[in-house]
Amino acid sequence: MSKYDVSFSRLAVLLLPMCLRRPRMTALCRAVVSPVGMLHTELMRFRDDMNYRMRHNGQTCHLRAVLNDRFDQTLRRIRITENEDTATSGIMLHMRVTRLFVRIPRRGMGRRILYRRGYNGSQGFGFWVEVPQELYGTVSELELRAVVNKYKLASVRYGISYYNL
Numbered sequence: 794m795s796k797y798d799v800s801f802s803r804l805a806v807l808l809l810p811m812c813l814r815r816p817r818m819t820a821l822c823r824a825v826v827s828p829v830g831m832l833h834t835e836l837m838r839f840r841d842d843m844n845y846r847m848r849h850n851g852q853t854c855h856l857r858a859v860l861n862d863r864f865d866q867t868l869r870r871i872r873i874t875e876n877e878d879t880a881t882s883g884i885m886l887h888m889r890v891t892r893l894f895v896r897i898p899r900r901g902m903g904r905r906i907l908y909r910r911g912y913n914g915s916q917g918f919g920f921w922v923e924v925p926q927e928l929y930g931t932v933s934e935l936e937l938r939a940v941v942n943k944y945k946l947a948s949v950r951y952g953i954s955y956y957n958l
Contacts, residue, residue, distance in 0.1 A: 919949035
């Protein structure tokens with residue numbers, strides 16, 4: 794039992810004198826105390842949210858866990874990768890017509906990156922958030938950026954990459 798587990802309706806009835814514990818009076822006391830119970834519920838929800846935020850920070854493992862908890866609970870396919878050197882990872886191209894980055898893998902790389910969105914190429918990014926292509930329509934990019942911005946360090950830039958399995 795936690796120190797925050799309080800039943801305010803039961804407490805209001807227990808604080809009544811024995812001679813006033815009638816059905817109407819207990820109903821009145823419970824009605825008077827019900828807003829305090831709702832505030833207590835909101836406080837507990839806020840406390841749980843703050844405890845979750847305190848347990849997670851901008852480290853790669855924690856950021857990956859937060860993104861997977863939020864957007865891909867079952868399969869947990871969202872990854873965080875450090876900025877790779879293009880000499881070993883492939884060639885980055887920017888298509889002018891679609892304004893998207895296309896990463897052409899070198900032979901023997903094994904996976905194929907569809908496109909990366911960013912500011913000015915792949916240079917200057919601290920990390921990439923790799924999201925599966927299946928989540929492209931279901932995950933709002935603005936919401937994804939808001940979650941990443943909440944947890945990342947202020948000086949680190951990042952890009953979002955959608956990949957095909």
